[in-house]
Amino acid sequence: MATGKVKVWDFPVRLFHWSLVTMFATAYFTSGDAEAPHQWAGYVALALVAFRIVWGFIGTPHARFADFVPRPATLATYFGLLVRGREPRHVGHNPVAAVMIVFLLAMVAMIGSTGWLMTTDWGWGNEAVETLHAGAVKLALAAIAFHVAAAVFESVRHRENLVLSMLTGYKRR
Template structure:
């Protein structure tokens, strides 16, 4: 522990986060040009999501879903406070960020699953699966953009660098 700081994000959470960023970007950027790399990046992303789900139940306190996934009333209260500019700072994920995390995990699972299905005899050439895959990618890209903007907003609002904390694991007390 460093002076005035506390470890919040453990190494597995940070490694997961940046590995998923890397695999999603790799899959997205190679979708037309390098089919094997695209597929492997997708399979690794699926594996990362599976790991994160397990770690969400057995990991360190701030990694556990029970620590940060809010009930609807808690989310509504937080959003109301946020709308009035009175939202509290959270040491771990705030309720809105928690919903975004669950959404992104689900979307990567949909993207990876539909991508895999397109490689099977059953799903090969299935336009519905292809449309779901492409639509999920577009929706996920929009969610990622919103996630980044929200992290910058919260960093400025609460005067702490959230990107740096996802690299180091530390936040101020």
């Protein structure tokens, strides 16, 4: 391509990403007063995670887990280079970002599953389920803050606007 850009994030990945951001924020900000929007946002978030897991196996090359989920040795090597300020730029997700994606998918699945359980006869009023739900939300919020900070750091470090990339789908070659 003459522009020096390459398509990395396909439309389904970008739609998933921003839809999940919207559903998580909706569920979070309606958790106290608006039970129906809170629950529906949680159900949609669960459906989005299910979609992303499927897309991670059948989607376009950069969307596939096989393309970006690292082996432990690859993650350790990358992390060592990152700590020394010598990490390479990746066209797709770097190994640390890949681990964050898997973690966030797991947290949203845990939040949605425990939220659903709290609507069942078995889970309603179950303190352990409520504690697990609230704890997963807190962990997810911390991970989201780290994810955003890391995206800003990497954008500055590699002179590339990653937020714009997640909107347009393109990164520099």
